[in-house]
Amino acid sequence: MAYAIKKPGRTVADQSYVVEAVKGLGVTFKRFFQNTIGPAENRKTATIRYPEETREYPERFRGVHRLTHRVDGSPRCVACLCCSTACPAQCIYIEPAEYEADDPRHGYERYPRVFVIDELRCIFCGFCVEACPCDAIRMDTGTHVPASWKREHFIFDKETLMSIPGKDGTYVTANPRHEPGDPTHPGLDRDKAH
Amino acid sequence: MPTFKLDGQEIPFEPGDTIIRAAWKKGVEIPHYCWHPGLSIAANCRMCLVEIKSARPMALPILAWDEKKKDYVETTKNKLQPACQMEVTEGMEVVSKGAAVEKAQASVQEFLLLNHPVDCPICDQAGECKLQDYWLAHQKKLKRKDTEPVHKPKAVRFGPTIVYDAERCIMCTRCIRFCDEVVGDHVLDMRERGNKNEICVSPGRELDHAYTLMTEHVCPVGALTSKDFRFKARVWFLRSAPGVCNGCATGCNTWVDYDPRYQRVYRLRPRDNEEVNKFWMCDAGMMTYKRFHEDRILTGRVRQEGRVVEVPRDVSIEAASKVLEKSQRLAVVFSAQHTNEDNFVLGKLGREHLGGTALYLAALSPESVPGGWKGDAILRHPDPNPNRAGATAVAGGELRSTADLAADIAAGKIDAILSLGWAAGESVEQLANLANVPHVNLSSNIGPLTQVATVVVPVATTAEASGTFVNAKGMAQQFQRAVNAPLGIKSAWETLIEIGKRVGREIAFAKLPEVRAAMPATTSAVAAAS
Ligand code: SF4
Ligand code: SF4
Ligand code: SF4
Ligand code: SF4
Ligand code: FES
Numbered sequence: 001m002a003y004a005i006k007k008p009g010r011t012v013a014d015q016s017y018v019v020e021a022v023k024g025l026g027v028t029f030k031r032f033f034q035n036t037i038g039p040a041e042n043r044k045t046a047t048i049r050y051p052e053e054t055r056e057y058p059e060r061f062r063g064v065h066r067l068t069h070r071v072d073g074s075p076r077c078v079a080c081l082c083c084s085t086a087c088p089a090q091c092i093y094i095e096p097a098e099y100e101a102d103d104p105r106h107g108y109e110r111y112p113r114v115f116v117i118d119e120l121r122c123i124f125c126g127f128c129v130e131a132c133p134c135d136a137i138r139m140d141t142g143t144h145v146p147a148s149w150k151r152e153h154f155i156f157d158k159e160t161l162m163s164i165p166g167k168d169g170t171y172v173t174a175n176p177r178h179e180p181g182d183p184t185h186p187g188l189d190r191d192k193a194h
Numbered sequence: 195m196p197t198f199k200l201d202g203q204e205i206p207f208e209p210g211d212t213i214i215r216a217a218w219k220k221g222v223e224i225p226h227y228c229w230h231p232g233l234s235i236a237a238n239c240r241m242c243l244v245e246i247k248s249a250r251p252m253a254l255p256i257l258a259w260d261e262k263k264k265d266y267v268e269t270t271k272n273k274l275q276p277a278c279q280m281e282v283t284e285g286m287e288v289v290s291k292g293a294a295v296e297k298a299q300a301s302v303q304e305f306l307l308l309n310h311p312v313d314c315p316i317c318d319q320a321g322e323c324k325l326q327d328y329w330l331a332h333q334k335k336l337k338r339k340d341t342e343p344v345h346k347p348k349a350v351r352f353g354p355t356i357v358y359d360a361e362r363c364i365m366c367t368r369c370i371r372f373c374d375e376v377v378g379d380h381v382l383d384m385r386e387r388g389n390k391n392e393i394c395v396s397p398g399r400e401l402d403h404a405y406t407l408m409t410e411h412v413c414p415v416g417a418l419t420s421k422d423f424r425f426k427a428r429v430w431f432l433r434s435a436p437g438v439c440n441g442c443a444t445g446c447n448t449w450v451d452y453d454p455r456y457q458r459v460y461r462l463r464p465r466d467n468e469e470v471n472k473f474w475m476c477d478a479g480m481m482t483y484k485r486f487h488e489d490r491i492l493t494g495r496v497r498q499e500g501r502v503v504e505v506p507r508d509v510s511i512e513a514a515s516k517v518l519e520k521s522q523r524l525a526v527v528f529s530a531q532h533t534n535e536d537n538f539v540l541g542k543l544g545r546e547h548l549g550g551t552a553l554y555l556a557a558l559s560p561e562s563v564p565g566g567w568k569g570d571a572i573l574r575h576p577d578p579n580p581n582r583a584g585a586t587a588v589a590g591g592e593l594r595s596t597a598d599l600a601a602d603i604a605a606g607k608i609d610a611i612l613s614l615g616w617a618a619g620e621s622v623e624q625l626a627n628l629a630n631v632p633h634v635n636l637s638s639n640i641g642p643l644t645q646v647a648t649v650v651v652p653v654a655t656t657a658e659a660s661g662t663f664v665n666a667k668g669m670a671q672q673f674q675r676a677v678n679a680p681l682g683i684k685s686a687w688e689t690l691i692e693i694g695k696r697v698g699r700e701i702a703f704a705k706l707p708e709v710r711a712a713m714p715a716t717t718s719a720v721a722a723a724s
Contacts, residue, residue, distance in 0.1 A: 080315030081428045096425045107349030107357060109316055110425040133315045 051147045062126060062139035065117055065156070066164040068173035075162060076173050077136035079112040083128035091121035092128060115158040119145045135173045142167040198286040213277035213288055214242055224290050225299060225328050227306075227414045228366035229278035231466075232473040234375055236367050239306070241328065243274035243298045247287040274298050296332065303333040309343040309389055310415075311361045319416030321429040325364070344389045352382075353401035355421055355477065356410060360392040363417035369393060369409040376474060376572065379403045393417075404570065407477045411463060420461075422481070427453060427460045435676035436465060438663050440531065440656055441479035442567070443575040443582060445665030446471035450483070450657055450676040457677040459486045459657050470665065476574050478567070486657040489640045491616075492681055495650040497629075507682060511689070513649045515696035517632040521610030524550035525599055527643075528589050529615030530557035530579035533661025534670070534717040535709045536614060536653075536686035537581075538588040539701065543690050544612050547699035552608060555593035556643055557582055559619030575666050579617070584664030587717045596620055596643075600627040610634070614686060616641025634693075636686050651693070652683045659685035660706055662718055670717055 013019045035043045040053075048055060057063075068076045079096035097113035099105040129139050141164050145154060165171055195206040200217055207216035214224050218231060227239035245251075253270040260267045274294060289295060306325065314320040346360035370382045370393065381401055385394045395401055401409065410420045429451075437450040439462065447465035452458060462483045464475040494510020495502050505513070518524070526544030528537045544550040557579045560567040569576030586593055596618045602608050604627055611633040618625060621642060628646040635647035638655040658679035662672045679685075684692070687709060694701045703709045710718040 078316045079425070080320070081431075082315060085428070085430065098425050107351075108359065 057142060061142060062124070062129075063141035063143050063167075064119065064145050064164065065122075065128070065137055065139055065161060066141050066166065067115065067158065067161040068136055068138060068166075069162060069171045071172055075111055075115070075136065075158065076134055077112050077115060077132075078134055079110050079115075080133065082131040082133060083137055086127040086131035088125060088127060089121045089123050091118040092116070093118075112158060115161065117156045117161065119154040119156055120151065137161075138166060138173075140166045140168075196284040198282045198284065198288065200288045201291050207282045211282050213244060213280050213282055213286075215278075216282050217277070217290075224277045225332060226278055227324060227364060228368060230368055230371075230412055230473070232376065233368060233371045233412070235279050236371065237276045237279040239302070239364065239366050240276060241299065241302050241306075242277040243295060243302070244277045244280075245272055245289040245292055245295055246275050246280065247272075247289060299328070299332040300335065303329055304335070304337050306364050307337055308339050309361070310364065311343065313362075317359075317362065317416035318419045318424055319413075323416060324414040346390070346392055352395055352418070353406055355406045356401050357419050357421060357424065358393060359417050359419070362415050363391075363393060364415055365391045365393075366414060368412040368414065369418060372405075372409055372412045373401075373403070376408070377403050377405045378572075382409070404476050404478070404574065405474065405572070407480050408464070408474055423461050431455070432460060433676075434463070435657075435674045437462065437657070437676065438580065438665075438671045438673040439475060439479040440482045440485070440580045441476065441574075441578065442569070443577040443579060443666035444471065444573050445580055445663055445669070445671055446475045446479055446573060447671065448475065448479075448673075450673075452657070452676045454677075457680070459483045459676060470667075470669065470671070471573055474573060476572075478565075478574075483657070485639055486655045486677075490655075491637055491640060491644060491650060491652045492683070494652060495644070495647070497648045507652055510649055510651045511693055511696060514634040514651055514693050517610055517634050517649060518548055518612060518693065519697050521548065521550075521632070523552070523607060523609045524548050525552040525554060525602070525608045525611045525613075526550040527554045527556050527596065527599065527611060527613035528585045528593055529613070529617065530555055530582040530585050531615045531617045532585070532686055533581065533656070533659070533663060534584040534588050534713055535661050535706060536690075537585045538709060538713050538717075539687035539690045539703065540612070540614050541589055542701050543694045543699065547694060547701070548612070548697070550612065552599075552602060553589055553593050554596055554599045555582070555585055555589070556596050556613060556615055556618045558617045562617075562619050562621070562642075577666060580665070581663040583666065583668060584662065584670065584717050587664060587714055596625060596628075600625060603627045603631055611647075613643055613647070616644050618642045622646060636689055651689055652681075653686040653689050654679040654683055658683070661685070662710070664717055668716070 031044065035045050070076055079094050081094055084092035084094055093114065093116045094112050095114035096110045098110055126139055128137050148154065197204045197206045200222065205216055205220050214226060214229055215231065217224050224242050224244065226242040228236045229242060252273040254273050256269060256271050257266040258269050272294065277290065310325065314326065320326065348359050348361055350358040350360065352358045365384065367384065370384065373382050374380050381396050381399050381403065382393055383396065384391060386392055407420050410418045431453050432451040433454050434449040434451050437448040439446040439448050447467040447470055449463040449465050450459055451461045451463060453460060462475065462480045464471060464473055466473050493504045494507050496505050496510060496513050524544060526540065528540060560576065560578055563578045567578040597620055608631055610631055611628060613633065613635045616637040616639045618641065622645045625642050625646045633647045634649045635643050636651045636653045637644045638653050644650050656673065657676045660673065660675045662670050664670045691701045691703060
């Protein structure tokens with residue numbers, strides 16, 4: 001058996017649509033201004049205005065790579081290629097070189113003449129950091145690669161990597177090695193060694 | 195052949211063999227540092243200690259802790275013996291893997307690493323260092339010493355080619371013995387005692403004989419490094435192809451170590467071959483790899499109104515075919531630097547197809563080698579060409595020299611030249627005559643012959659193509675391609691066939707084995723190439 005359902009009555013205001021449309025637009029505009037010019041805590045959006053705004057990362061977030069310094073400002077890296085060997089994305093390119101003849105490290109140590117990480121290819125696995133025997137490459141910056149509109153900006157060279165500080169603001173690594181010049185250094189030739 | 199037992203395996207030996215040598219011949223390795231199959235026995239590293247089971251083993255009285263009695267008790271243990279020094283006797287039983295041996299190996303490792311700096315990241319030997327390998331195989335434990343290691347000189351210049359790091363040296367004396375016994379030059383020795391031991395160079399001397407780079411290769415650790423290879427590459431990226439040295443008529447067997455990612459050769463290493471070079475190579479030979487990348491000819495060159503213009507390879511082949519088509523009295527110049535295959539196809543095209551009857555051989559003379567060349571009684575042959583014998587054999591008889599060619603041109607007997615290779619015994623000035631007639635040269639590097647050519651067609655180096663050389667002893671030795679030739683360059687024999695096609699002469703070889711099959715048997719035999 002059929003039920004007779006009573007239709008809701010329509011007022012003139014309903015019938016004309018204008019008032020209801022304006023009411024609806026009001027909601028739209030309220031949200032619009034709330035989410036664009038209003039204070040941030042009132043916003044009701046799932047998105048943020050990146051890159052002007054960033055989210056707080058969890059404590060354990062590692063971040064983009066950096067190259068640590070020695071006390072004298074030179075790169076800690078000895079260009080052993082362990083990181084580029086370990087890197088599954090093969091995005092690290094290093095050219096080793098010898099220190100110049102007048103450098104105290106000449107002859108017994110090497111450095112990276114070129115050190116490049118392609119951050120677009122990197123998968124941020126951290127294997128490079130694990131592999132580094134010198135604590136020269138770290139992912140303790142807590143920042144990510146800044147947004148950019150050019151591929152070249154994601155190719156980090158040695159200077160860029162050395163210009164990024166760690167989360168604690170330091171560049172230098174605690175260095176257990178003897179460095180030429182410090183009093184514990186054994187010397188590099190026969191005269192100094194005995 | 196008499197046999198003995200090593201870990202239960204029957205191993206044959208010749209009377210006089212030591213345990214380690216007999217095992218090595220059979221392909222069984224007993225860990226060792228100071229022993230080298232080509233050097234005398236020093237028995238000072240003690241890594242090769244083994245247990246010898248015989249009726250009356252040499253027993254040492256020792257005190258051992260007894261768990262039950264909670265006290266030390268007197269007992270005996272078998273004295274371990276160095277396998278490198280112990281001569282094998284018939285029926286001897288040797289244990290190289292027992293608990294006692296393992297303990298000894300771990301202890302020797304720990305001892306060697308007491309003061310050895312673990313600077314593997316900087317050390318060039320990383321990746322092929324016996325200390326690394328044996329540590330993983332026989333120790334795998336941290337050392338117990340926690341005090342500051344003894345420091346010794348680092349980066350000591352031994353001579354123009356070698357740098358020494360005393361901290362890394364394990365005093366195996368292989369380098370000293372190599373200089374003494376193989377080179378006959380007692381330039382290295384040891385000084386000081388105990389943990390102050392270090393290798394030194396004779397006063398007033400440098401390590402500067404003709405085989406200095408070999409000291410780096412016999413060094414089992416990174417104590418000696420070659421200035422040329424230091425810091426350039428890491429060995430775990432390198433691949434090796436069997437090669438034959440281009441330096442002289444001895445034809446030492448080599449490993450061509452190249453990086454497949456960059457298609458670049460980084461060094462040459464001796465490849466063991468008892469009949470040719472044993473385990474050794476000379477410095478000059480090891481440096482011939484530079485030719486693979488330096489002074490290369492990568493494009494065609496055509497001389498126009500006295501000026502050399504670089505042109506694409508195709509254009510140079512076209513220009514070459516124009517020259518050859520017109521020639522009536524062609525001179526064919528074989529090369530003592532090129533392979534038998536290259537020279538053979540050159541002969542096919544130049545003689546059979548183009549009717550050249552005047553045949554010459556371009557070969558380096560000792561004076562024309564940069565820095566000079568002298569033979570010696572060790573390896574170096576007075577003839578600095580790797581394939582004079584092979585080139586002569588495939589050409590079918592004695593060839594005249596490039597100096598004769600210059601004379602023949604002056605006499606008007608020649609109206610065009612087809613030459614192979616860059617090398618000649620004469621200088622550009624002495625060969626100036628060769629520029630008076632149209633001259634097609636196929637070459638991989640810049641040299642006197644390329645400089646007097648009208649058309650130069652680029653071809654592959656010996657690292658970029660497989661081939662065969664015949665050395666001064668008449669042994670044909672094959673070698674294999676290591677890297678790919680850049681820019682579509684092909685080996686000389688393939689290029690000659692291409693030129694042949696252009697001038698309407700079909701030479702029906704498509705593959706290297708076909709060329710080899712057509713060559714005289716003495717020039718294509720497979721020798722040491724593995
Ligand atoms: S984080 Fe991983 S992918 Fe990125 S550079 Fe390091 S090893 Fe390579
Ligand atoms: S960053 Fe570390 S692992 Fe990478 S090359 Fe430098 S020292 Fe070696
Ligand atoms: S330098 Fe090398 S070869 Fe020479 S004694 Fe030391 S470890 Fe042995
Ligand atoms: S002796 Fe001759 S063939 Fe042997 S490495 Fe030296 S140059 Fe090469
Ligand atoms: S290899 Fe036998 S003692 Fe060194």
